[in-house]
Amino acid sequence: MQQAPAVVGMRLEDVDTPALVVDLDAFESNLRRLNESVAGRVRVRAHAKTHKCPEIALRQIAAGAVGVCCQKVGEAEAMVEGGVRDVLVTNEIIGARKLERLATLARRARIGVCVDQAANVRELEAAAAKAGATLEVYLELEVGMRRCGVAPGAPAVALARTIAASPHLRFAGMHAYHGRAQHIRSHEERRAVIANAAAAVRTTRAMLDEAGVACPIVTGAGSGTFMFEVELGAWDEIQPGSYVFMDWDYARNEWAPPLPRFDHSLFVLATVQSRPDDRIAIVDAGLKASSVDSGMPGVWERPGLAYTHASDEHGWLEAGPGSKVPALGEKVLLVPGHCDPTVNLYDWYVCVRGGAVEALWPITARGALA
Amino acid sequence: MQQAPAVVGMRLEDVDTPALVVDLDAFESNLRRLNESVAGRVRVRAHAKTHKCPEIALRQIAAGAVGVCCQKVGEAEAMVEGGVRDVLVTNEIIGARKLERLATLARRARIGVCVDQAANVRELEAAAAKAGATLEVYLELEVGMRRCGVAPGAPAVALARTIAASPHLRFAGMHAYHGRAQHIRSHEERRAVIANAAAAVRTTRAMLDEAGVACPIVTGAGSGTFMFEVELGAWDEIQPGSYVFMDWDYARNEWAPPLPRFDHSLFVLATVQSRPDDRIAIVDAGLKASSVDSGMPGVWERPGLAYTHASDEHGWLEAGPGSKVPALGEKVLLVPGHCDPTVNLYDWYVCVRGGAVEALWPITARGALA
Numbered sequence: 001m002q003q004a005p006a007v008v009g010m011r012l013e014d015v016d017t018p019a020l021v022v023d024l025d026a027f028e029s030n031l032r033r034l035n036e037s038v039a040g041r042v043r044v045r046a047h048a049k050t051h052k053c054p055e056i057a058l059r060q061i062a063a064g065a066v067g068v069c070c071q072k073v074g075e076a077e078a079m080v081e082g083g084v085r086d087v088l089v090t091n092e093i094i095g096a097r098k099l100e101r102l103a104t105l106a107r108r109a110r111i112g113v114c115v116d117q118a119a120n121v122r123e124l125e126a127a128a129a130k131a132g133a134t135l136e137v138y139l140e141l142e143v144g145m146r147r148c149g150v151a152p153g154a155p156a157v158a159l160a161r162t163i164a165a166s167p168h169l170r171f172a173g174m175h176a177y178h179g180r181a182q183h184i185r186s187h188e189e190r191r192a193v194i195a196n197a198a199a200a201v202r203t204t205r206a207m208l209d210e211a212g213v214a215c216p217i218v219t220g221a222g223s224g225t226f227m228f229e230v231e232l233g234a235w236d237e238i239q240p241g242s243y244v245f246m247d248w249d250y251a252r253n254e255w256a257p258p259l260p261r262f263d264h265s266l267f268v269l270a271t272v273q274s275r276p277d278d279r280i281a282i283v284d285a286g287l288k289a290s291s292v293d294s295g296m297p298g299v300w301e302r303p304g305l306a307y308t309h310a311s312d313e314h315g316w317l318e319a320g321p322g323s324k325v326p327a328l329g330e331k332v333l334l335v336p337g338h339c340d341p342t343v344n345l346y347d348w349y350v351c352v353r354g355g356a357v358e359a360l361w362p363i364t365a366r367g368a369l370a
Numbered sequence: 371m372q373q374a375p376a377v378v379g380m381r382l383e384d385v386d387t388p389a390l391v392v393d394l395d396a397f398e399s400n401l402r403r404l405n406e407s408v409a410g411r412v413r414v415r416a417h418a419k420t421h422k423c424p425e426i427a428l429r430q431i432a433a434g435a436v437g438v439c440c441q442k443v444g445e446a447e448a449m450v451e452g453g454v455r456d457v458l459v460t461n462e463i464i465g466a467r468k469l470e471r472l473a474t475l476a477r478r479a480r481i482g483v484c485v486d487q488a489a490n491v492r493e494l495e496a497a498a499a500k501a502g503a504t505l506e507v508y509l510e511l512e513v514g515m516r517r518c519g520v521a522p523g524a525p526a527v528a529l530a531r532t533i534a535a536s537p538h539l540r541f542a543g544m545h546a547y548h549g550r551a552q553h554i555r556s557h558e559e560r561r562a563v564i565a566n567a568a569a570a571v572r573t574t575r576a577m578l579d580e581a582g583v584a585c586p587i588v589t590g591a592g593s594g595t596f597m598f599e600v601e602l603g604a605w606d607e608i609q610p611g612s613y614v615f616m617d618w619d620y621a622r623n624e625w626a627p628p629l630p631r632f633d634h635s636l637f638v639l640a641t642v643q644s645r646p647d648d649r650i651a652i653v654d655a656g657l658k659a660s661s662v663d664s665g666m667p668g669v670w671e672r673p674g675l676a677y678t679h680a681s682d683e684h685g686w687l688e689a690g691p692g693s694k695v696p697a698l699g700e701k702v703l704l705v706p707g708h709c710d711p712t713v714n715l716y717d718w719y720v721c722v723r724g725g726a727v728e729a730l731w732p733i734t735a736r737g738a739l740a
Contacts, residue, residue, distance in 0.1 A: 001371055001737075002444060002737045002738055002739070002740075003444075005739075005740050016465060016467045016468065016740045017465065017740060018739045018740065019739075019740070049682065049683070071682070071683045072683065074372060074373075091643070091683065092643045092644055093643075094641050094642070094643045094654070094698065094699050095386060095387065095641055095699070097386045098386065116644055117644070117645075117698060119698065120698075142646065146646055146650070147644070147646065147652055147681065147684055147686075148643065148644035148646070148652055148684070149644075149646070179681060271464050271465055272464070273461070273462045273463075273464045273518065274462055274486055274487070274517070274518035274519075275487075276512065276516055276517065276518070276519070280516070282517055282518055284464070285739075287661075287663050287711055288710070288711055288714050288739065289739055291657075292663050293657050293662050293663065293680075310663075311517070311549060312419065312441070312710050312711060313419070313441045313442065313461065314517055314518070316517075328464065328487060328489065328490075329464050329465070340658075340682050341657055341658055341682060344658050344715065345714065345715075345737060345739070346737065346739070347737055366737075367371075367372045367715065367716065367717055367736075368372055369372070369375075369388045369389075369655075369658065369659055369715070369716070370372075370375050370386045370387060370388065370389070
């Protein structure tokens, strides 16, 4: 773990760079806005893959979430270690070592996991039995993403029966998430994709009812679509993650009601380290400081200035007509192109309010790959 | 720091995934091949930004390197902490806190740094004086990359004089590196770009001689071009980094003598976690496990199988005609698209020889952003 680039009480402009900065006012307003938007209609189970930080998870729970989601066993371990008591791993867990860790964790907290194959159900049952624990098991329903998941209808019902028949597993319901839908630019197209997913969910739930298999919860949805899931009425629980931070890529989505507006609350603070000419400033934050998988970062409150190119440790800021590039040593805030993999590059959130550092939160699940 | 995904003695197929695997035979052969290729012609100062690991730096030095390069003060600290006594930061260091750390480090090891502005020379002098240390200072020469660097000729000479006149700085020479050239696909185009850089180096060195400013070392060059620098005769020292591992993007370069062949020695071990249909396998290594900034990873020794798409925690393996996708639970080796940012996602190298884990090396400069 690297040393934190700041101390509490320091002014933002004195923070060492690159640093991952959270604007606490914007962050807290995002927490409130999500919960207000869906209150009384669905449960919120916030996705911790975005932030990898129990400090944030506990604040999401305080704001109304029932618990968190994770993608990796190591993330779930970090959350339980940090005081979270209800974690759903929205992923298939394969391999003896991981299954053992997952089942052991279920002795300390309520742990859910997804499956899409009967063979994996048997492995989960064996691991839970060995650990003397009970796992909450969700079938993952394939709703159009062509990633993981069992086909809707009869295959899903067969899998649910296998889960329900396993003494150390509890059939907890269905995980139905369409990841690709989150970044479809058109509002209407996004809604249409989720409507298709809802049809698959409804058909399968009806068949489960008919088969006498109780389906307690349908869970799914991300920050780019969750109000469609809520309005379509086929989900009991939503799993948004990025809403806490909002990244530059989400800002490219067409965004309209019923989706509430969220604010950018996550930034990379960078310093100008070279000025090759009067149109270009080189900053000390490249692709090891802000992930470029979903495009370059945005430049915050510097009209006419664009981050046009990244190398490993450097970024190019270029000035458009009529705008000026910052001076050598000047600091700028960047809005990451994609928040999740950017967070995964840092050990600390530098939490700022009113221009001063209020807290340092360790990103304890950073690098929790397995 | 995350737990290591393996223990020494374990079989490769039992290593937990995703894991960053080094094939020690290929790695050691790369070390030898580099040093044999340039022996007696230039010094090698291997770039540690690639591997971020003192265990590897010490092996590079044992194989003949005079020391290492870093891009960040935090990387240099990790190298000195790990026993490396000669480190050149091939970058401009801006900001009071970093300058203080750099100067303090120079009390414990030989520390070089680059500059491209006189104002920064004055800051370095003040920091070195305060720490009671001497810094080796190189002017960074702009040789076509339009990133950092002072213009060749008179501006470079003026900067060299400023450095040489600073009592706590030693003018150590010129850093002349063309990063973009490394990935130009055509062998001849790469050679031509480096020939241009060599002309800028020669002109400036002649002007320094004329001005009576001794230029002890010209340093630069990367894994994709270094033999051109050697043959052009304008460099005294080369800085290759990726040669230890070789990534999938380098494998796309046209590669011919005088450049020696290097082997892929770095892999991401991944497990099939879902099989949506008989043409697709989903693995547990997405873009948080293998950086996609330079394209998708390659699939190792699985003809007909391609890694076509990554989401944060998942990868899509697709089978071409006549080939089969691996089964659920099967493990595959991926060759990262770009080694440097991939290494930066992990805390451990799992070092393998003859199919068994021989060592675990901590990546102590992982996340050393500042």
